[in-house]
Amino acid sequence: MSEKPRRDTGGTGTGSGRSTGQSTNRTSNQQTGTGRTPTATGAHRQPANQSTGGGRSSSTGGRNTPTNQGNARPAAPANARSGNQPARGNNAPAASRSGGSTPAPVRGGGATPAPARGTNTRNARSQQSRGRPQPEEREREREAVLRRPPTPTTTRPVMRPRGPVALPPVMTVRELSEATGIGAADILKTMLKAGMIANINQQIDYETAALIMTDFGIETVENMPEQMVGIVEDVKEVLRSQPPEEMRPRPPVVTIMGHVDHGKTKLLDAIRSTRVAEGEAGGITQHIGAYQVEVNHRKITFLDTPGHEAFTAMRARGAQVTDIVVLVVAADDGVKPQTEEAIAHVKAAGVPMIVAINKIDLPTANPDRIKQQLAALDVIVEEYGGNVPCVHVSARQKINIDGLLEMILLVADLEDLRANPNAPAVGTIIEAKLDKSRGPVATVLIQNGTLHLEDNVLVGCVAGKIKSMFSDSGKRLRHAEPSTPVEIIGLEGVPQAGDILQVMDDLVLAREIALQRQRQQRAEAMAASARGTSLEELFGKVKQGQVKELNLILKADVQGSLDAIAHLIEQLNQSQNEVQTRIIHRGVGAITEGDVNLALASHAIIIGFNARPDPAARRHAEQHGIDIRFYNIIYQLQDDLKKAMAGMLAPTFKEVVEGYAEVRNIFRLPTREVVAGVYVTDGKITRTGQNVRVLRRGVVIHDGKISSLKRFKDDVREVTAGYECGLIVEGFNDIEIGDALEFYRQEQVAATL
Numbered sequence: 001m002s003e004k005p006r007r008d009t010g011g012t013g014t015g016s017g018r019s020t021g022q023s024t025n026r027t028s029n030q031q032t033g034t035g036r037t038p039t040a041t042g043a044h045r046q047p048a049n050q051s052t053g054g055g056r057s058s059s060t061g062g063r064n065t066p067t068n069q070g071n072a073r074p075a076a077p078a079n080a081r082s083g084n085q086p087a088r089g090n091n092a093p094a095a096s097r098s099g100g101s102t103p104a105p106v107r108g109g110g111a112t113p114a115p116a117r118g119t120n121t122r123n124a125r126s127q128q129s130r131g132r133p134q135p136e137e138r139e140r141e142r143e144a145v146l147r148r149p150p151t152p153t154t155t156r157p158v159m160r161p162r163g164p165v166a167l168p169p170v171m172t173v174r175e176l177s178e179a180t181g182i183g184a185a186d187i188l189k190t191m192l193k194a195g196m197i198a199n200i201n202q203q204i205d206y207e208t209a210a211l212i213m214t215d216f217g218i219e220t221v222e223n224m225p226e227q228m229v230g231i232v233e234d235v236k237e238v239l240r241s242q243p244p245e246e247m248r249p250r251p252p253v254v255t256i257m258g259h260v261d262h263g264k265t266k267l268l269d270a271i272r273s274t275r276v277a278e279g280e281a282g283g284i285t286q287h288i289g290a291y292q293v294e295v296n297h298r299k300i301t302f303l304d305t306p307g308h309e310a311f312t313a314m315r316a317r318g319a320q321v322t323d324i325v326v327l328v329v330a331a332d333d334g335v336k337p338q339t340e341e342a343i344a345h346v347k348a349a350g351v352p353m354i355v356a357i358n359k360i361d362l363p364t365a366n367p368d369r370i371k372q373q374l375a376a377l378d379v380i381v382e383e384y385g386g387n388v389p390c391v392h393v394s395a396r397q398k399i400n401i402d403g404l405l406e407m408i409l410l411v412a413d414l415e416d417l418r419a420n421p422n423a424p425a426v427g428t429i430i431e432a433k434l435d436k437s438r439g440p441v442a443t444v445l446i447q448n449g450t451l452h453l454e455d456n457v458l459v460g461c462v463a464g465k466i467k468s469m470f471s472d473s474g475k476r477l478r479h480a481e482p483s484t485p486v487e488i489i490g491l492e493g494v495p496q497a498g499d500i501l502q503v504m505d506d507l508v509l510a511r512e513i514a515l516q517r518q519r520q521q522r523a524e525a526m527a528a529s530a531r532g533t534s535l536e537e538l539f540g541k542v543k544q545g546q547v548k549e550l551n552l553i554l555k556a557d558v559q560g561s562l563d564a565i566a567h568l569i570e571q572l573n574q575s576q577n578e579v580q581t582r583i584i585h586r587g588v589g590a591i592t593e594g595d596v597n598l599a600l601a602s603h604a605i606i607i608g609f610n611a612r613p614d615p616a617a618r619r620h621a622e623q624h625g626i627d628i629r630f631y632n633i634i635y636q637l638q639d640d641l642k643k644a645m646a647g648m649l650a651p652t653f654k655e656v657v658e659g660y661a662e663v664r665n666i667f668r669l670p671t672r673e674v675v676a677g678v679y680v681t682d683g684k685i686t687r688t689g690q691n692v693r694v695l696r697r698g699v700v701i702h703d704g705k706i707s708s709l710k711r712f713k714d715d716v717r718e719v720t721a722g723y724e725c726g727l728i729v730e731g732f733n734d735i736e737i738g739d740a741l742e743f744y745r746q747e748q749v750a751a752t753l
């Protein structure tokens, strides 16, 4: 399992002998030479292999030579939805398959390479029936078989399919085995070696399946149902595929970021109150997650969830709606941890930034100091010879708000932001909730095309019809153009922020795809959580030279530790040129959901040096398979990093966090031991086998064992979430009300496949 499968939505050009129907394939095949890169999935894309059928490869071409069985590749499992393609000959129905966990038998479809004649499976079957032996012949054959000495099973050759095997977006291990002819036990063994504990009915996504198959030397291709053609996966691709002559300028979309209390909310309020969009004045201001203002007859859209949570959560999901970030820094306070965090996010996203030095009305304001502090972080304002615009404002006194807005327009001009208003709408969900009286309500930011009332839409895993639309001032709208935030009603479920909305011709089809996505999402979540540590995976790639840079997010208990680790990494980087470690973000305190999102968006690993994730961050990391490594000894970290850079990290222990509790009471025993009265918030506490970490504000203050666990007066073996209990942490009496306890177990994991 060495490399990630390449996704390709283009047809694989499998040759004339194979009737591919209208499916769209993503292939893991590195050798097919299809030469296609992931294609645009624009709303109106044609099925990829309705094209000229170019990009054929000699290795996969289904030419009808007696030796070439490439076109007789195994059928896709039953859940490769065949849609309404009567002529799809390559995918035999699953029911006709006899494959299983054993290597492919000689007859039947499924994992069996079909007869050597260059026909598709269906033709092969009709030929078989035409040449079917008569009853007496069959009897003779049977006797001959019975007389034959039994063949030892171990010598039976494994029938490897030739050419890529078509796999659906989601399948069970059993279906993968059937489709490829690789025994289910072998597949499970490979998964186990990669740290994935699965059973034969476990659903896995295409990427995981493709990765497993690389181990067996089998090429795969994702068989997308016909309906998936034209489904938008990336808004940027949609924009790229628009006819240039249709592109029109669109308003910029702006996010405001900055440290707590530096005035983000006040600034958003000041902008909104001074510049309500024309024709919207007098409307009832509503919070829909975004609003538009008008400056010099031009509109600007602001996402009004201040801070970087929304920004990073979106980016972690692959959505980027922000064109420009305004970084607010309070003139009397200066650069703070969240300012630094915001800068890290903005740099990682490559979005232009404007610095707004706020609170300049205060006598203690010192803008120069801030500019110097920013320069130290490599944010050089224009005044200092850099390229970051900087404006001085006061959100409270409404000083220079227009200056800031004009600067935003100036930056927007340089970005040349355009979209095609004359296309079916595509946008991104900014916020969504379930309203008691109105049902699912979502705010969508239109990014291309125009959304109309009565449009059928597919939004992530839900479908619906636009029944009504409202602007941020509560005005009913009939249509919404690019960069307009609009509240929509009519969805059949609540989507997630970051989901893509696209208009579909057919509501039934939208519903079908929504359902399929729900299924796929479940499989992906399970695959991610089963994947376990991604660090080993990354180290494996380093070893193979696929990765030259390790991205780290560093959280520590104190600034001193951060500095020491940064110094150490610098030394390691200087000592060799093969692999460079880059700290993309560092900070003091608990590991947050924002850190996990940044890791997700930047393919980074999180290092906690005496710092722990809060429960939300831990859940989020688990869900997405993000690796958080914990250290409390600097030499251990140094050692691991050295090995990582050499790509040879040995098998290691993986921590499994099993429970989480809050300390709500403290009792002192006559023995001077301290009993902590705790409430189990997550998972369970077990008296034996578990270790416990005592955390204060996300920082580890003790790591040890439980010496006593009681409910009321009784000793108990375990306490689950939702219950209270009393416990003593062995040899530690400094526990305080408000401390958090994390219960974990160590498990050994294999390093690489």
Ligand SMILES: Nc1nc2c(ncn2[C@@H]2O[C@H](COP(=O)(O)OP(=O)(O)OP(=O)(O)O)[C@@H](O)[C@H]2O)c(=O)[nH]1
Pocket (backbone or CB within 6 Å): 258, 259, 260, 261, 262, 263, 264, 265, 266, 267, 306, 307, 358, 359, 360, 361, 362, 393, 394, 395, 396, 397
């Ligand atoms: N003097 C002065 N005070 C300001 C200015 N802007 C904001 N404040 C004050 O600073 C405090 C924090 O402002 P907010 O707008 O809530 O700050 P924030 O960055 O949104 O804070 P969080 O939502 O907690 O992250 C409030 O008491 C504001 O009144 C300003 O320009 N001048």
